[in-house]
């Protein structure tokens with residue numbers, strides 16, 4: 001069987017729409033008949049993201065498989081884990097994602113925080129993308145400064161991942177001059193076919 005495509009949802013920051021996008025993408029793939037799983041391997045400060053992805057994928061995997069590692073403090077997972085005297089390493093997270101991917105065509109993985117937020121003792125989302133040979137999807141709020149933020153994240157990705165990365169601009173509830181012009185400006189730096197705009201959805 002062909003190995004699953006791994007779509008890794010990351011972003012320029014925390015709170016930029018990763019879970020919303022990952023859940024929408026998972027539901028859409030499911031509705032189109034793909035065998036899809038969604039994972040949020042590392043959570044801190046609650047497991048809401050994992051629960052949302054669990055539901056979005058039709059509970060095809062148990063919550064414990066969607067999210068094996070969760071830490072209480074609403075801090076970076078690395079710090080939250082250390083507060084509980086726990087140590088998480090890249091190797092075990094990569095092994096879990098690979099094992100879960102068997103039998104699926106697509107696996108949507110949500111990171112935590114932004115691309116370089118420390119997730120464990122020896123890794124961040126960039127390390128996961130590299131180790132999994134995943135397709136990166138970079139979420140960024142469509143606001144003043146977005147072009148800089150997106151370019152910084154793309155620069156930080158491994159070159160191969162940056163070339164195939166997709167960018168999602170998340171529109172604000174109230175558009176402004178920056179949100180109306182960012183897409184045009186970003187197209188000077190990123191292949192237009194690789195940019196999506198996610199509308200703000202009330203409620």
Ligand SMILES: Nc1ncnc2c1ncn2[C@@H]1O[C@H](COP(=O)(O)OP(=O)(O)O)[C@@H](O)[C@H]1O
Pocket residue numbers: 011013014015016017018019020021049170171198199200201202203
């Ligand atoms: N396109 C959108 N439309 C409406 N609300 C959104 C949208 N994207 C994000 N949000 C809201 O913004 C907040 C942060 O989004 P979330 O997906 O949880 O971010 P992240 O996973 O990057 O931390 C949530 O309250 C979410 O519901």
Ligand SMILES: [Mg+2]
Pocket residue numbers: 018019020049110
């Ligand atoms: Mg999230």
